[in-house]
Amino acid sequence: MLFNSVEYWLFLPLVWLLYFGLPFKIRWIWLLVCSYFFYGFWKAEFAALMAFTSLIDWWCARQTEKQEKPGLRKFWLWFSILSNVAMLFMFKYFDFALGGSELANKLYHNPYTAWLIELGKYTIPAGISFYTFQSISYVVDVYRKKEKAEKNLFRFMLYVSFFPQLVAGPIERFGKLHTQLFQKYMPVWEDIRAGGRLLLYGLFLKVCVADNLAGVVDTWYHSPEQYTLFSAWMAVFCFAFQVYADFFGYSLLAQGSALLFGVHLMDNFTKPYIAKSVPEFWHRWHISLSTWFRDYIFIPVGGNKQGVIVLSFSVLLVFFTSGLWHGANTTMIVFGLSQGILYLFDRFAFSRIPFNGRIWDVFRQVKTFAFFMLTLVWFRSPDLPMSSRVFSLLQGKNTGTMQLELQWTVLGMLALFIVLDLFLVPGRIDVWFQRFPLPVRWAMYAILAVCIAWLGGAADHPFVYFQF
Template sequence: MLFNSLSFAVFFPIIFILYWILNKKLKFQNILLLVASYYFYACWDWRFLFLLMFSTLLDFYTGIKMETDERRKKFWFWLSIIINLGFLGVFKYYNFFISSFADGLSQLGITVHYSTLNIILPVGISFYTFHGLSYVIDIYKSRIKAERNFVDYGLFVSFFPLLVAGPIERATHLLPQIKVKREFSYENAKSGLRQILWGLFKKIVIADQSAIFVNKIFDHPEFYPGSTLVIGAILFAFQIYGDFSGYSDIALGTARLLGFDLLKNFNYPYFSRSIAEFWRKWHISLSTWFRDYLYIPLGGSKGGNWGRIRNTFIIFIVSGFWHGANWTFIIWGFLNALFILPSIVFKTNRKNLDIVAENSLLPSFKEAFMMLFTFSLTVFAWIFFRADNVSEAILYISKIFSHSLLWKPSIMPLWLFFIIFLFMTVEWFGRKNNFAIEDISLNKNRLVRWIFYYALVATIIYFSGEEQTFIYFQF
C-alpha cells in the first residue's frame, strides 16, 4: 500500500475516524493501530508479515529475559543480534556475498559453481530490524527498561507511517508516546495535513517527473553526450530527495494526525555548505543511528586522526552497504567518506551548525559557492548510487569528463527545471521550519493561502498518473 495510492486514501481516513472515536480508550487505540499496521504491511506480501511478527516477538522476549536473567544477559543479547542480522543477511546479502566470493576466486583461476536464492526482499526489513536492534542494545546498556506490554512494543516496531521506509525511531522517543493518552489537536492536524500535502508534491511532481528523464538517461548512457548525462545526474539528485524526503513528510504528517511526533529525517540537505553538514541533514535518523550504535562504540572522535579516519570510513561504508547488496552502494559510501575526510582531519566537521543565511534573504557569495560545491560532490556520488553496476557508473562518469560535455544537451526539460526552481525557492524561504510550508498559515491573507493550497493540489492532480513506488522501499 503506497502513501500516494487510492487504497491508502481510503485506508487512512477509516483508521483516523475509528482511532479518535476511541480517544478515551488508549489500550484499544493502540490495538487498532497495531492491527492497522499489520494489515498495511500485509498488503505488500502477507507472507512476510510472519517475519515481522517473529522479529518483534524475538526482541520483546529477549528484552525481558535480559532484565530477568542477569546471569545470561549476554547470551540473550547476542541471540537477538545474531538472529536479526541473520535474517537481514540471508534476505538482503546472501546472493551478493556468494557471487562476490565466487568472482574473487575466479580471479585466482579457481572456478566455483554456486547457486543463488530466488527470494524477494521483504519491504522495510532494514528499517524494522534497526528498530529492534536499537531497542535490544539500549536494554543491554541499561539505558531503558524492557517493555512488558506486547501491543505497545509491537506498535513501536511496526507503526505503519514509518514501517517500510522510516524514519528509524528509538524506543526512548516513540515508546513513551505510545504509552500516554493522546489528545486531538486541531493545530497539529492542520500542520500534519500541510506536511502530507508538501510530501505528495515532492513525490508526485518533483521525484516522479524527474524519474522519467533519469530512467531514460541512466538506462542508456552510451546514447547521450556528457552534457545530457550531467542533467540526468542532477535530476536524480532531486528525484531521490523529492522521493525520500517526500515519504518522510507524509509519514510525519500522518503520525501527527494521530497525535505522534516522529523524528525529523531531513533538514534541507541541499542547502549544506559542506559534506559534514549534508550528513547532519540527510536521512538524519539513519546517520544518528550509526553515530550512536557504531561510530561512538568504535571510539568516535576520541584519539588521533587515524582513529577518527578509520571510524569515519567504517560507518560510511557500512551505511552504503545498508542501502543495498551492490558494490555501487559501497563505493558511494566510500566516496562520501573521502569527501568528508578533510573536515575530519582538520576538525572542521562541527562548523556550519547554524541555518545558512539565517539573518539575510540570500546567501553570501562564499555561502553560495560552498553550497554549489557541496551539491556537486553529492551529485557525483549519486551517480554510483543510481547506476546498476560499477561498470555503468564508470562509463557514465567517463562520458561526462569527455569532449561531449560541451555539446548541446539532447534532453533539456526546461519546464521541469522551472518547477524545481520554484520548489527550491519555497524550500529556501521555509528553511527555518520543520518543513517548508509549515508557517504558511501565519500569512494573514486567507486568499493567498488558499490559492497556494489549491495550486499545490491542482499540480499534484495534473501530474498524477500510475502509482510510483518509493525508492527507499527497496532498502
C-alpha cells in the same frame, strides 16, 4: 501499501476515524492491526517475518533485562543483533554474497528453500533495514539500561510496526515513540492541520517532483551514450533532486500521517543541499539513520575522542556500513566509502582553510552539493562498469548528439521545489504556511492539489528508500 497510492488515501482516514471512535484502552490494538494490514497488504509473508523478528527482539530484551550476569546480558544482546543481521543477510544480502554459488544452487533446488532464494533474489521485504535497525536500537538501549524492556509483546510489536514510519523511517528510538503511542491523546486541530499540510506537500514532492524527474533520469540512464555532455550533467543533477524529493517527500508523508495520531516523528531532513561541508551534510540528510550510526557504531567503536586514526577508522566503518545498508551492491559500498573519504577530507583539510565570508560559504555549499551529486552516480548505477561509463561521459568522452528533453512542467516543478526548499521556507513547511492569510494559504493548497492531480509523473517508481 505505498503512501502514493489510492489505497493509502482510503486507508488513512478510515483508520484515523475508527481510532478516535474507539475507547482509549484498545486504540493501540487497532493501530497494531492496521499496521500489520498496511504491511501485509503488500505481501503477507513479510508481515509474518516482521512478527517473528519482533518476537525474538522482545524476548531477548526481556532476557537482557532479567539477567544479572554481564556475560548472559551480553549473550542475549548479541543473540538479538545476530538474529537481525541473519534476517537481513538472508533477505537482502544472500544473493549479493553467495548468488551463483554451489550453496545457493543447492538451496534453490531444494523444494523447501527454493521460495526463500527466489524471494531474497527478487523481492526484498520492504523496509527490512529500517525496522531491524529500530529493533536493534531498542535491544541495545535496554542492554545499556537506558530503556526498560516492554513487558507486553504486542505493545512492542506496535513500536516496530507503527505504519507511518514502518517501511522507510524515520528510525525512531523506543523511548520517544513508545511514550507517544500509548499516551492519552485527543485530536487537536493544530496537529491535524499541520499533518494535513505535511501530507499535501510530501505527496507533491513525491508525485510531482521526484516522479517527473525519475522519467528524465531513467531516459538518460537507459542509453547515456546517445546524449550530449550537457545532458549528462543535467541527468546527474536531476537525480540529486529526484532522490532528495523522493525521500524527503516520503518523510513528510510519514510525519504528517503520524501527526494525525498525535505522534511527532523526528525531522529526517533539514535542508541538506545548503550544507557547507560533508560532515554538516550528514547532520542534515537522513538524520535518523545518521544518529543511529553515531549512537550504535561510531561512538562504541571509538568515536572522535581517541585520536585521528581511530576517528578515521570509525568514520570509514560507519560509511562502509551505511553503504551496505543502502543496498546489496558494490556500487553502494563505493558510494558509502566515497562519502567517508570526502567526510575526512572536509574535516581534516578543507575546513582548515582560513577563508571567511559569504562568497566562501557559497563556494563551500556548491562544493558539498557537487560532491554528493557526483557520488550519487554510484548510488544510481546498477553496477560499477556503468558508473565508470557515466563518469567518463561527464568528462565529455564518447558523448552523443541527442539532447535530454526537460519539459516545462518538469522544469517548473523542479524550480518550485528548489526555490521553496533552498530560499523561501526557513523551517518546516507546515509552520511556513501559517504565516500567510487564509485565502493565500488555501490558494497555495489548491495549487499543490491541482499539481498532484494534473501533473504527477507517470514514471512508475516506488519510493527510492523502500528497497532498503
